[in-house]
Amino acid sequence: MGSPKAALEWHGSTLLRRVTGIVSRGVDGRVVVVRAPGQPLPALPPCISVLDDPAEGRGPLQGIAVGLAALADEAETAFVCSTDLPLLHPAFVRRVTRDADGADVVLPVVGGHRQPLAACYRTAMAGYAGGLVAADRLRPAFLQEGTVVVELDDAALLSDPTLSRLDPDLDSVCGVNSPEDYAAARDRPAPEVTVQRFGVLARSGDRDRGAARAATLAAAAQAVGLTLSRQILAALNGDQMSRDPELPLVRGDVVAFLSADAGG
Amino acid sequence: MEQPEAGRSRVPGGYFGRALVVDVGDGSTRVLPLPERVLRDHLGGVGLGTWLLTELGPPGVDPLSPEAPLAFVFSPLVGTPLTTSAKFAVLAKSPLTGLLTDALASSHFALSGKLTGHDALVLVGRAVRPSVLSIHGSEVTLSSAGAEWGSSAAAAEAAVRRRLGGGWQVASIGPAGERGVAYATISHDGRHAGRGGLGAVMGSKNLKAVAVHATTKVAPADPAGVLAAAKDLRARSLGSATAKYRELGTMANVLAFNALSTLPTRNFQEAVFEGAPQLGAQELAQARGVTRSSCASCSIGCEHLYRDKGGRKVRMEHQNVSALGPMCGVSDPDAVLAASARCDELGIDTISAGGTIAWAMECVERGLLDVPWLRFGDGAAVLRALDEIGSGVGIGPLLARGSRAAAGVVGQGSLELAAQVKGLELPGYEPRTMQAMALGMAVNARGADHNRSGAYEADLSGDLDRLAGGVEHVRGAIESEDRAAVMDSMILCSFLRKVFDDPFAQWAQLLSLVTGWDLDAGELRATAQRIVLAKRAYNLREGWQPEDDWLPERFLSSTLTVGSGRTAALTAERLRDMVSGYYAARGLGADGRPERTVVP
8 A cells, every 4th residue: 555554644634543543532541552663653642652562573463462461450351453444433442342241352243244353352361362472373363262252243233322323334344455445445535523613713603513524623623614723622522622633533523613711 | 200118118119018907997097017028928919818818817707797807909010001900809708608708800999999009908897887988098988878778889889989079989789798698799890809708798897888099109110111011911912812701701601611511500410501502692692782891901801791671781701691590590591681680789799699599499499498489490580589688588598698508507418409619609610521620619718719710721721631630630720720829919810811821920020020029930839829828828727627628519429421421420539639639739738738837
């Protein structure tokens, strides 16, 4: 594809920035990126931890082992995914991690295909994963051997009403594995979001919710004629405040722009 | 211009170096010299007022007794051309909290009051009959309040000005202050020293009004420098940092807060109000028309006056809309306008009035109070409750105590429903979804307060998770408290705060030009800490206990859900951690008591 997947552009951001941001929205704890030793990465927010694989060329299972080990002291389970999922939705992450009780692996099976790189793992499996790598058994699927695996098929995934509404085709697992995949992904429109403006950012009568296509906060601002600045920030779905232009947006998001002096 | 002198020491620019202490029982006065060290350590306004209360107030004094001081305190910036500096602070021991209360008001009373030749006017004693106190320089006169006793604060102000003639500025109380309503206000020119019952303190002294007349002038140390700084500040005050206040006023918060699940609704049972869209600034402006007004010496012009059905202009702010609208479940803008106007007429704090009425409404809903007409959503019921508070009939005497004291009468667990800290009702900020603000409201000396702690700025900054209070929230709350301590003492309007990108350094520069002191940011930060701790020390003397730095149980045991579906929970453990972090950062002991070495 001409450049590392992590740095591929998708509607104004990089795949890595987008996927880490979406995972952050779907989980409670820290997000860890595991890279090849010294691999250059696109810019990430400071809250994202970056770790190195101990060796080159050992595949994703090594990264899983490193990531699970890093989180073992602070979380029972972790959502694990590859960087090439531009359509990943936080509702998918939440749905998959919700059924983690008692399981070593919660494995989505979408359209009959297992998705070990969009799955939830018990962090205590870090040692087991490391052992597989040491034994040159490098396929993530080996993690399912001898462990308690809960499979979630399409129906099980879509039983979640939020996921069913926001990602009915389970596009969350659409990966970018070839130039053709990437081209197809880029042809997909940016997610449909709702943009609101409050206070002095709203002219009388046009505060009402408006639909826009935007994959980032900057694009949502641009859609309503605003530019993010020290004086303007946004609330995402009535929750966190941000002025990060690359904050990834997904289908169904509601973005409320406020002037930064809100509150006084 | 010749600078005044206090004793043998030269007085710094912008000051007179003295306070006038008036015993309104017999009209006697004395001049209290204010040494330069005291002025430099406490600046003026809230800081100097705290020092005066500590020095002049007998420990343990009944707030409504003759011995309790009521201080009107000016600042070194009053009278300079610096925008928004025409403000004054009023301080007393609060009849609502039993602790220190301080409130700011604005405009010409500040200018004329200071130019009586005093940095503060401190009133003690009790007049033998309802009176008006007139201060013309050092000449003090007590005259009968006459027919003004019983009138609204605005009517009394107008009548006293007519009676005294040109050049007089008047601060007055309404009927609620006369009756000792624990959250009565002192008013001047439509603005109110609102929180904590200062009007009741003034009423307890049998004072309907205080009139002041300028007799002198005061010069800054560097007049040309101040003029240049004033021009620069004025230009910056017209920029985007104050656009919200100019264009919409604080009413802009109502819909934004609703979208953020931070709009207290039905006595904090919810944080999103379905009727909020009817109370938005722009919607109200379209429906009712709006005009703008400014305090003296202000280039922002934040005041937005909406017309009610009768054509009267009513000043509307986020806080009175929040307290008298969503808190009481009222979405009818006419009812909220009418309730705001009624609070002004009676001279009561809209936040405490709305908070206490909302508490009573929930008590009725839960069968703890037998007042069937007092129901959430009924604007007429809010008006009736306000009238009964002002006139002392029906449910009024109970509600006039404030929610904490009223809950003490009602019992049956109703204290848990009272949204107050230290007895002061919460302003329009939901602590579960603004957890830096939760800390700010818990530990502030005045009680649940949004002026002396603007920690909501940290919550809305995008720099921290407002639903997960922690170390960063402590830092945000302290920074906000420190900034407010300086702004409220020097005094500049807090609506100007975003204009300063390096505030302590820039404030030090302004103060240096006015006073002639060689101030820097470090000294001002130390001053802020000193003022915050001085308030705490005063409260400690008056009976503060560690459990006073806490939030009501409702906020710690029930959760809210925000728009994303995330749960907002503020647990006792989390709040305890933040309070402990605050104490440590302030250099306080583990129980929040100032160590001897840090008491100013």
